[in-house]
Amino acid sequence: MSERVVPPAARQRRRPTKQGVVLSEELIVATALRLIEEHGAEALSVRRLGRALGADPSSLYRYFRHTDDLMLAVTDELIGRTLRTWCPTGDWRADLRDLGLRMHAGALAHPRAAVLSSYRVTGRVYEIQAVETILGVLRDAGFPGAEAVRIYHAYVDQALAFGALDSASVALPKAAREAETAVWRATYARLPADTHPHIAATARHLVADMPHSSYPAALDLLLSAAAARLAEIRERREA
Incomplete structure (x- = not known):
């Protein structure tokens, strides 16, 4: 173009x-x-x-x-589609969890576009709205500016990274996905305890957990860390 x-x-x-x-x-x-x-x-x-x-x-x-300009518009539209489905409640932690899960689901709904757009900064309407909204949730919760930006950065990068990672997996041919899933049962679950004691002790959990995305767990860990940080900030303010 x-x-x-x-x-x-x-x-x-x-x-x-x-x-x-x-x-x-x-x-x-x-x-x-x-x-x-x-x-x-x-x-x-x-x-x-x-x-x-x-x-x-x-x-x-x-x-x-040019085509890159169009790709940025596609990226911004994916952000807009997520924002249009999100209804905040005022509970900062629940709202960010819900938004993060919606971002991840949106990526999986459009896996090829998500992989391409995960590292782009558009500067367009929906991205600006998302930045403003998430920072607003964090600042209204009580995070000062620098902390709000630091958590926003980690939160968004985590969502984009997992979206790209899991989208790449979804985009694999079905046979390849099934073969990878089978490795946990066919290989890891059969490793002997005398040579791989930790894998053997947790094999059934590996088989059950590893075929699924770890994004919800990672998101909960990040939000728990943010909540702990907010508690520290409030304690210092009250001291």
Whole structure:
């Protein structure tokens, strides 16, 4: 793509595409997300996207400068989809746990896009809203600015990292996923106690736990540490 992005007010086509739809940024992003999930990252090309939309590829320049600009918009849309399903209650710890689990579920719903977007900073509307919202939850709970940012950083990076990790696993062919799961029972559960006493002692737990994501447990550990830190801050304030 190029640098010829048209201002938002002048973007909309007067005529529908060959498929009878009017182009918009939202439609392009939704179509790009679908192509990524169906065909992989290589699908995010101007030509393929134009074909899917029934539009001349050059018309996409009115909305996005280049494919990376479009990828950032896709990333921001994933954030927006999570935020639109989240209803905070005022309990900071419960709210952040719920939001984190929703972020993780959103990544698993779009595994190929999640792997691509997990390390991007968009600077777009939904990402800005997410940063403002999470920092607000932490500051309203009583965390001072520096602590709020430190916890926000760890919280978001943890969610993105697990989203990418688990999405990569989900994107594997079914046979490969099943083979990896079978390793815990076929290999680890059969190791003898005289050579691998700790694995042997916990084998049944490894078989039961390891095929599943550890994100919920990791999230709970992070939030427990944050709660302990908040208690320390409150004790110092009251002293």
